[in-house]
Amino acid sequence: MGASNTAPDRPILAVDGLSVSYGHVQALRNASITIGSGEIVVLLGANGAGKTTLMESILGIHTPHSGSISFDGTDITRVPADRNVRSGISLVPEGRGIFSSMTVLDNLLLGAHHNLQESPARLDRVFHWFPVLRERQQQMAGTLSGGERRMLAIGRALMSRPRLILIDEPSIGLAPKIVNDIFAIIADLNAEGYAILLSEQNAYKALKTSNRGYVLETGRVVLEGASAELLDDPGIKAAYVGA
Amino acid sequence: MPLSIFYFLAVAGINILMSWSLYLPYRVQQLHFMTVANMTISGYIGAYAALNWGWPFAAVLLLGVLLGALVGFVTSFAIGDAPAFAVVIVGFTFIYITKTIVENMDAFGGTMGLFGIPKIAATPGGHRWIMFAVIYASVIVVGALIHRFDTSRLGRATSAIFVDKNLAATFGVDVKKMGMGLQTAASAIGGLCGVLYAFTMRSLFPEFFTFHYIGIAMTMLFIGGYTTQWGVLLSVPILWGLPFLLPESVQSWRIVIYGVLLVVILLIKPEGIVTRPLIRRVGTLLGARKRAS
Numbered sequence: 001m002g003a004s005n006t007a008p009d010r011p012i013l014a015v016d017g018l019s020v021s022y023g024h025v026q027a028l029r030n031a032s033i034t035i036g037s038g039e040i041v042v043l044l045g046a047n048g049a050g051k052t053t054l055m056e057s058i059l060g061i062h063t064p065h066s067g068s069i070s071f072d073g074t075d076i077t078r079v080p081a082d083r084n085v086r087s088g089i090s091l092v093p094e095g096r097g098i099f100s101s102m103t104v105l106d107n108l109l110l111g112a113h114h115n116l117q118e119s120p121a122r123l124d125r126v127f128h129w130f131p132v133l134r135e136r137q138q139q140m141a142g143t144l145s146g147g148e149r150r151m152l153a154i155g156r157a158l159m160s161r162p163r164l165i166l167i168d169e170p171s172i173g174l175a176p177k178i179v180n181d182i183f184a185i186i187a188d189l190n191a192e193g194y195a196i197l198l199s200e201q202n203a204y205k206a207l208k209t210s211n212r213g214y215v216l217e218t219g220r221v222v223l224e225g226a227s228a229e230l231l232d233d234p235g236i237k238a239a240y241v242g243a
Numbered sequence: 244m245p246l247s248i249f250y251f252l253a254v255a256g257i258n259i260l261m262s263w264s265l266y267l268p269y270r271v272q273q274l275h276f277m278t279v280a281n282m283t284i285s286g287y288i289g290a291y292a293a294l295n296w297g298w299p300f301a302a303v304l305l306l307g308v309l310l311g312a313l314v315g316f317v318t319s320f321a322i323g324d325a326p327a328f329a330v331v332i333v334g335f336t337f338i339y340i341t342k343t344i345v346e347n348m349d350a351f352g353g354t355m356g357l358f359g360i361p362k363i364a365a366t367p368g369g370h371r372w373i374m375f376a377v378i379y380a381s382v383i384v385v386g387a388l389i390h391r392f393d394t395s396r397l398g399r400a401t402s403a404i405f406v407d408k409n410l411a412a413t414f415g416v417d418v419k420k421m422g423m424g425l426q427t428a429a430s431a432i433g434g435l436c437g438v439l440y441a442f443t444m445r446s447l448f449p450e451f452f453t454f455h456y457i458g459i460a461m462t463m464l465f466i467g468g469y470t471t472q473w474g475v476l477l478s479v480p481i482l483w484g485l486p487f488l489l490p491e492s493v494q495s496w497r498i499v500i501y502g503v504l505l506v507v508i509l510l511i512k513p514e515g516i517v518t519r520p521l522i523r524r525v526g527t528l529l530g531a532r533k534r535a536s
Contacts (some may be wrong), residue, residue, distance in 0.1 A: 056413075061409065081412050081415055082412075082416065082417045084415070085414060085415025086415060093413055097410070099402070099406055099407075101519075102399075102403075106402075109399060110399055110400065110411075110414050113400055113414050114415055116396050160415065
């Protein structure tokens with residue numbers, strides 16, 4: 001796990017007062033979060049709370065109607081996704097994150113769409129993290145197990161040489177043993193220096209792994225704090241941890 | 244080369260190119276029928292340039308390709324990432340507009356069309372051989388470029404857009420730029436086909452460049468297989484040649500036959516006859532034989 005448990009002085013990512021709508025439906029309302037270099041920050045919230053919208057807005061898939069996003073000190077509020085990926089932000093999407101009819105290798109190379117020159121070195125690195133993907137690189141991605149698919153999705157995100165990785169619901173639909181493996185990998189990635197923003201419904205696991213957390217409800221940030229404090233919060237326990 | 248064989252081979256080559264002009268934008272799920280309008284624009288303007296300004300064939304060919312690319316590029320700013328139905332509507336509109344314009348312009352021969360497009364060799368036989376060579380050289384060059392594209396990182400990105408363009412965008416694939424590039428390339432091929440068709444037939448009629456031609460090119464693409472470029476090499480000679488083998492009374496039902504075949508293929512083999520797994524199997528088989536020898 002990374003360093004501090006308080007909000008960072010010089011965040012790698014700062015989202016300030018962000019509001020995003022889908023037509024008349026407001027998905028995010030004045031949401032503000034920060035992530036420091038080397039931190040794992042978790043977004044907690046029920047389905048429809050706005051976690052995925054926030055992540056996709058950071059990447060540049062949705063255009064906010066107010067608020068700002070800055071990455072490493074540079075304003076990226078209306079910067080398109082392709083430029084943000086080049087700058088070092090990478091998203092591991094929820095569930096559907098792989099192309100079943102392509103090989104494992106092609107899926108990984110898609111992650112290096114902007115930087116194929118470096119892809120052999122990046123591939124070696126990804127195969128170091130996920131040896132099973134090296135063995136199965138010529139296999140169709142659709143034949144992988146659920147856990148291997150998540151590894152592939154994370155591996156593909158690493159191919160673009162990110163500094164900030166946004167991981168949306170990494171544990172969804174996975175067996176508990178695999179969930180443990182995935183969280184162990186996330187902690188290891190963080191130890192290597194990657195800043196990580198995690199969206200998760202498995203609050204206990206996520207708070208145990210992260211430095212800080214934010215709780216979203218109907219698009220608003222309703223609570224924030226160090227993960228250890230959030231774990232002790234009776235409201236969080238009742239709503240998300242089930243204790 | 245006998246005239247009938249020449250027409251069969253030349254139009255088959257042009258149909259292969261036109262089917263590829265639909266294949267390319269369909270890599271990002273766009274049915275870019277505007278290529279038929281590009282064929283009309285480049286064919287007519289090229290023929291006019293040859294007839295009235297005495298332009299040589301090579302210059303007309305270049306003009307046709309550039310004109311197609313320019314029209315495709317300009318419109319792609321508006322429809323590069325438009326939904327499939329919007330691209331279809333723009334294509335139909337362009338076909339209708341260009342057909343109406345050429346029908347109403349005396350310079351283009353109105354509804355009678357343009358006649359007497361010059362030969363590119365001294366003798367009819369020489370003209371046929373040169374046209375045959377140019378058409379199949381175009382098929383080889385365009386085919387090689389498409390193969391290069393399909394096996395590149397851009398081809399991989401288009402495959403991702405085809406499956407899920409929102410997911411592709413999360414890797415930083417610029418969906419609009421990809422659509423614009425493919426539409427421009429497709430329109431350039433359409434322009435190339437317009438000039439090749441004009442110099443093959445040595446006459447142009449507005450009635451050829453209609454929705455009817457879209458039906459033919461689309462049938463060839465979807466029956467051959469839209470997931471690889473190779474399917475049309477199989478479907479075009481068969482579908483284009485099949486009606487010639489049928490009695491004359493049945494030949495006029497060609498479009499109905501195409502329609503029935505298209506529906507049957509879409510029902511039993513939705514991806515068409517030649518699919519990616521089939522190409523992979525053939526590749527593996529050939530690789531194994533090569534190793535064995």
